[in-house]
Amino acid sequence: MIDDSLIQKGLRTKLIERLRERGIKNEKVLEAMSKVPRHLFMDKSFISHAYEDKPFSISAGQTISQPYTVAFQTELLQIERFDKILEIGTGSGYQAAVLAELGAIVYTVERQRELFISAQRTLKRLSYSAKCFWSDGYEGKDAFAPFKKILITAGAPEVPEKLKLQLAIGGRLVAPIGKDNQQTMTLVCRISETEFETSAHGNFMFVPMLNGLVT
Ligand code: SAH
Numbered sequence: 001m002i003d004d005s006l007i008q009k010g011l012r013t014k015l016i017e018r019l020r021e022r023g024i025k026n027e028k029v030l031e032a033m034s035k036v037p038r039h040l041f042m043d044k045s046f047i048s049h050a051y052e053d054k055p056f057s058i059s060a061g062q063t064i065s066q067p068y069t070v071a072f073q074t075e076l077l078q079i080e081r082f083d084k085i086l087e088i089g090t091g092s093g094y095q096a097a098v099l100a101e102l103g104a105i106v107y108t109v110e111r112q113r114e115l116f117i118s119a120q121r122t123l124k125r126l127s128y129s130a131k132c133f134w135s136d137g138y139e140g141k142d143a144f145a146p147f148k149k150i151l152i153t154a155g156a157p158e159v160p161e162k163l164k165l166q167l168a169i170g171g172r173l174v175a176p177i178g179k180d181n182q183q184t185m186t187l188v189c190r191i192s193e194t195e196f197e198t199s200a201h202g203n204f205m206f207v208p209m210l211n212g213l214v215t
Helices: 006-021 027-035 044-049 067-077 094-101 113-125 161-165
Strands: 084-088 105-110 130-134 147-152 167-177 183-190 196-204
Touching: 006 027, 006 067, 027 067, 027 094, 067 094, 067 147, 067 167, 067 183, 067 196, 084 094, 094 105, 094 113, 094 130, 105 113, 113 130, 161 167
Parallel strands: 084 105, 084 147, 105 130, 147 167
Antiparallel strands: 167 183, 183 196
């Protein structure tokens, strides 16, 4: 049984209005987020807060990103139907579900085994087709490259070189770049085999992108 009541749907509609007020304009992104039941990606004890515009703890000391941040990153990616996208940092699986709802072909990697397992389970239960992997995002997923879009949902000290090389020409990579608790939302567009164009899009706060796997 999928527990998505009228109450949850009503709260979601309010959240979408709030995202619109905060400047999210892409109607396809807003529509996708109005469909994904965020409360089912969270710990039961936080369910009553699921539609506040805030990040929340999931397990393994990680967080589900704030809805505004999810909307902002997704908007910046300019997702088109059938875009092949690689997400680094599956976490709860919520962002992957939003991407799948937009019609993207989603590959998502998570370094923490516990999160990989629970996100994969949640996505499957809600019938979102996203290919989940327990692997280190710094390596990307060369076997499935090139990707039209790449999204990093953890703060990286710099744009990982391997990921840039797995981006299709004409593709877009969105990542929060910076150390400690503050990152600059960075967009990298691949212009040609060797040329990349980078632009900055404001400050955000993410958990860090770390090396290696956690069992
Ligand atoms: N996109 C998630 C939020 C992610 S929080 C959601 O929608 O819920 C960031 C996640 O990135 C955490 O789960 C963290 O474990 C993961 N992470 C950090 N470094 C990583 C790496 N090198 N490879 C893969 N995942 C990583």
